[in-house]
Amino acid sequence: MSTLLDNILDAHGGLDRWRQLSSVRATVVSGGDLFALKGLPQDPTPREMTVRLHEERASVAPFGAPDQRTDFTADRVAIERTDGTVVAERPFPRTSFDGHALDTPWDPLDRAYFNGYAMWTYLTTPFLFAMPGFRAEEIAPWQEDGEEWRGLRVTFPATIASHSPQQDFYFGPDLLLRRHDYHVDIAGGFAAAQYVYDITDADGIRLPTRRRAYRRDKDLRPIRSELMVSIDYSDIRFS
Template identity: 70%
Template sequence: MNELLTEAVEAHGGAARWSRLTEVRATLVSGGELFDVKGLPQDPAPREMTVRLHEEHASLRPFGAPDQRTDFTPGRVRIEKPDGRVVAEREDPRASFAGHTLETPWDPLDRAYFNGYAMWTYLTTPFLLAMPGFTVTGIDPWQEAGETWRGLRASFPPGIAGHSPRQDFYFGADGLLRRHDYHVDIAGGFATAQYVHDYVEADGVLVPTKRRAHRRAPDGRPVPDRLMVWIDLSEVRFR
């Protein structure tokens, strides 16, 4: 495994600890410009996010109604009742985004798909980069906030849904993630710089509780007044 990735995995809790865990749950509050543009503005109500750690599977509740939840995998997304009755479903959901631009409206299943793969990625970073099929290489460091952040470029395998096939991750001197760069391919491919901070320890794993995703300028700098997505997490717990 790449030396920096090994260091990052250990800094976030370690491979041994991660291998003994199967799932994470967290209370989620989110918003941002992206959801307004897509015609699905986010309300401030807290929701519960559940993510499986060793396979790409996620669920958010409530979603659309107090008695509904999402059920996401890369090949299928659903909105369902607690007893499993399906309200809406889409097979091969990625294909439905063909031709989308940033301004293309989303329906609830589009939003459920985006939420599912994005939160699975965020809640399993950096451990997912050591999963089979990922290719990780070192890239030039990034200087910001008086610090030098070391970088990794990850190529995602075809079976994993993500923002884009290639994504960059930057880590501080302590090995913790500071910034995550990608293109949101399902929304016209706009470039994003996402900053993470306010780490908490949950069951031996360090998790950032705040994420702020800004539009990224051609020089790599964030555009301060273009906050596309913000996420606050609390009550993070693993099992």
């Protein structure tokens, strides 16, 4: 593991502390143009997100009805009632996105899959880089807001569902996350630049409470008029 990655993990609370924890819950409010493009506009209702830290598993509630939630893993996504009754499920959900463009409609299971892998990625960054199968290498820094942000290009293992196999993460002089770049492969592969704000300390782990993902142009600049996804977290608690 590189010295840069070691220092980034320390800045976010440290790997020792991370390994003492097993899950995180947070209240989430999300929005943005992507969901309307997919025919599933997001309402501003607060929801509770639950994420496992050391395996890729996530759930959000309510989902579609007050007594429903999602159950996401990389090879299965389901909508179920709070008593565990399965309402709908899809094994190997990634294959259902074959041939999708940016404006291809999603069904609720597609939305549940996107929500599951995206929220898992965000709430475990940067500690997921230390999981088996991940590779991180330093790339050219990014200049913005009068700062130089050091970059890591992270290659995800095939067993982990996420936006794209390679993603770039940029960290400020304090080595805290500032920006996250990727392609959304399940939505036509559009390029995104996601900015993060308002770092908080939750149970010894430091993470952003606001995320804003914009379409990205060929010069790696965000297109501020195209806010694809917005996420606000509150009441974050680890266990």
